[in-house]
Amino acid sequence: MINVFWAFVKKEWYHIIRDKRTLLILFGMPVAQVLLFGYAISTEFKGAEIDVLDYAQDESSVQLIHHLQSSGHFTLHNILTSEQEMEKGFKEGTTKLVAVIPRDFDKELFNGQPITLQLITDGSDPNNANTLVQYATTMLNDFQREQLSMRSTPFQIRVESRMLYNPQLVSAYTFIPGTIALILLIVCAMLTSLTIAKEKELGTMEILLVSPLPPLVIILGKVTPYAVLAFIDAVLILLLGYFVFKVPVLGSVALLLFCCLLYVLVGLSLGTLISTRSSSQQQAMMSSLMGLMMPSLILSGFIFPLSSMPGILQLIGQIIPATYFIEILKGIMLRGVGLQFVYLEILVLLGMVMVLLAFAWKNFNVRLQ
Amino acid sequence: MPAIVVDHIHKSYGDVIALNDLSFTVEDGELFGLIGPDGAGKSTLFRILTTLLLADSGTAYVVGHHVVEAYKAIRKKVGYMPGRFSLYQDLSVEENLSFFATIFGTTIRENYDLVKDIYVQLEPFKTRPAGKLSGGMKQKLALCCALIHKPEVLFLDEPTTGVDAVSRVEFWDMLKKLKQKGIAILVSTPYMDEATRCDRIALIQKGKILSLDSPDEMVANFGKPLYAVKTPQIYQALMVLRNAGFTHSALPFGECIHLTTNLSLNASEIRDYMEQKGIAVEEVQPIDASVEDIFLNLSQTAESQRQ
Incomplete structure (x- = not known):
């Protein structure tokens, strides 16, 4: 029986290496996705163009304008002379933020009052607008503190916040775990369900069934190559993250790989389950895209935080394997925690494997109907 | 017991009756033809006999085993060539054959004498992907794959459909040789002219047998x-x-x-x-x-x- 199994694996291997599309999904997609998330979908920004409407036009306001540009996050685009000109920049898309400096800016600054400086942003891109306002506010506070300290006002309360585990708020730290979760799901669940559905569609399943092969060997033979490839993908993404985006693995690498393996099993059992339910590749593709990819992308806490979603979506998020896997990855990679902090998530994934395998087993048909 | 026993088999898909009270037997070493147009129910019968479908009523035995209760035993002893070309198109001729030999627990060398006559014709193309063969060559390869484990019964569902005239003649010559080795063969075809190559034929239409006899007897009794x-x-x-x-x-x-x-x-x-x-x-x-x-x-x- 072991010979039969290897013959099956070999056959599956031929299918994979002779199909350019599968190869592209296997190795092109992880690289492309990591690089895309890394460079394109970054929440950091540099050199955002701003306009300033300066009513004060004194020494302090000029210093403030210099200060705003000093970090490299903002570059001055235009000095405005009246309110009417404000919208022009937004409409042309050249300006991201307008800072309006009030007439008595100087006085407020040195009385130690909070500065009432008006910041106007383009609300059609709320994420960006928020980030800009945050940066600008931080810089204004810095500016005020600097000015005051030069005049030696005795008592000051300084708030210093620190972001643990990701002090620079590097977005790569969150997308590397998410990308691993997504790619493993695509390789394991989607490609496996596709390859089994393909045998049904082309009629080869008919011949395989009319042979002494036990169903278990058929399934194992089909999924084993994908399990190995998925594992290679996981390592590839970790390496890309480490060398290109400097995402560390603080915890145990062995534990990390073990969890990847567990998640691979979840994906494979999902894929097998989908394939037992679909008779064509198209059907399998739709089920895995709509049923797995979309929820894993949106409801797993990968892109949007789960805690800010309505209750029902949070519930759905909690039955998605990726939610737990991303938690585990963040724990091990970024916080460097050990088994005692992620064992609950591991148990949940183990439970999912059992349930899904039981379903797939029950659904596998030894006949055509 | 005869190689194939079909006893009052009935099968319908919803309102459509595919097989209506079908009964016949096929002996060892007999070449039995199911002759009928598309939609006569031939493929359905093949799937019931190869244990892929369940009949609504009636029983059937293949190599002495019940098609439902002993389906595992049957799957070891029959060769099946579905109506549609069902080999791996991206695998070469040789890879296909050795894969099917392995899953039946045998090797090409072990049963080479059985497929030799057919395989020598395929040999020049053995590194070519199965999907790039001509229609006749595809069917010969499929027959090889169905034969490689020395089955006792061979099920061939429309093996000559889409095959050129010369290859069709060759194909039937091969079946004749296989029959002489004691293999029972159930073959279906929509081509009436091929019926005379069978020992006995059943003319079927809309799931019913219209007539069952040897082709000569049938002609004589017209x-x-x-x-x-x-x-x-x-x-x-x-x-x-x-x-x-x-x-x-x-x-x-x-x-x-x-x-x-x-x-x-x-x-x-x-x-x-x-x-x-x-x-x-x-x-x-x-x-x-x-x-x-x-x-x-x-x-x-x-x-x-x-x-």
Whole structure:
């Protein structure tokens, strides 16, 4: 029986290496996705163009304008002379933020009052607008503190916040775990369900069934190559993250790989389950895209935080394997925690494997109907 | 027990009756043909006998095993070639064959003598992907793969559909050789001219057996005089003949009309009758029935009985 199994694996291997599309999904997609998330979908920004409407036009306001540009996050685009000109920049898309400096800016600054400086942003891109306002506010506070300290006002309360585990708020730290979760799901669940559905569609399943092969060997033979490839993908993404985006693995690498393996099993059992339910590749593709990819992308806490979603979506998020896997990855990679902090998530994934395998087993048909 | 026993098999898909009370047996070393048009229920029967489908009622045995209870035993002993080409298109000829040999727990070398005659023709193309073979070569490869584990019964569902005339003849020659090795073969085909290559045939239509016998017996028992009428006015001639009192059936047959009559007539009597009705007649000739004549006559009778 072991010979039969290897013959099956070999056959599956031929299918994979002779199909350019599968190869592209296997190795092109992880690289492309990591690089895309890394460079394109970054929440950091540099050199955002701003306009300033300066009513004060004194020494302090000029210093403030210099200060705003000093970090490299903002570059001055235009000095405005009246309110009417404000919208022009937004409409042309050249300006991201307008800072309006009030007439008595100087006085407020040195009385130690909070500065009432008006910041106007383009609300059609709320994420960006928020980030800009945050940066600008931080810089204004810095500016005020600097000015005051030069005049030696005795008592000051300084708030210093620190972001643990990701002090620079590097977005790569969150997308590397998410990308691993997504790619493993695509390789394991989607490609496996596709390859089994393909045998049904082309009629080869008919011949395989009319042979002494036990169903278990058929399934194992089909999924084993994908399990190995998925594992290679996981390592590839970790390496890309480490060398290109400097995402560390603080915890145990062995534990990390073990969890990847567990998640691979979840994906494979999902894929097998989908394939037992679909008779064509198209059907399998739709089920895995709509049923797995979309929820894993949106409801797993990968892109949007789960805690800010309505209750029902949070519930759905909690039955998605990726939610737990991303938690585990963040724990091990970024916080460097050990088994005692992620064992609950591991148990949940183990439970999912059992349930899904039981379903797939029950659904596998030894006949055509 | 015969190699295949089909006993009152009934199968329907919703309202459509695919197989209606089918019974027959196939002996060891017999080449048995299921002859019928598309949609007659041939593939459904194959799937029931290869344990892929469950019949609604009736029982069937293959190599002495019940098709439902002992399906695992049957799957070890039969070779099955589905109606659609079902090998791995991206695997080469050799890879396909050795894969199917392995999953049946054997090797190409072990049973090489059984497939040798067919495989020598494939050998020049053994590194070519199966999807890039010609239609005839594909079917030969599929037959090889179905044979590689030395099955006791061979199920071939329309093996010659989409195959050129020369390859079809070759294919039937191969089946004859396999039969001589004691393998029972159940083969289906929509081509009536292939029926004479079988030991026995069952003519089936709409899930029912119209007739079951050896092709020679069937022809001998046709029982009605048959004439080939050649005329340039086929449509008008058909109308005239169908209204004639002596006609049992008149059917277009290529460039002729095949006419069966209820009473024995001279060819010249038919010619005179038609010319009286203003039809130009080139030739009227008494002929022997072919399987196609038999099939068309039987199916026409079955149709009229249904109405």
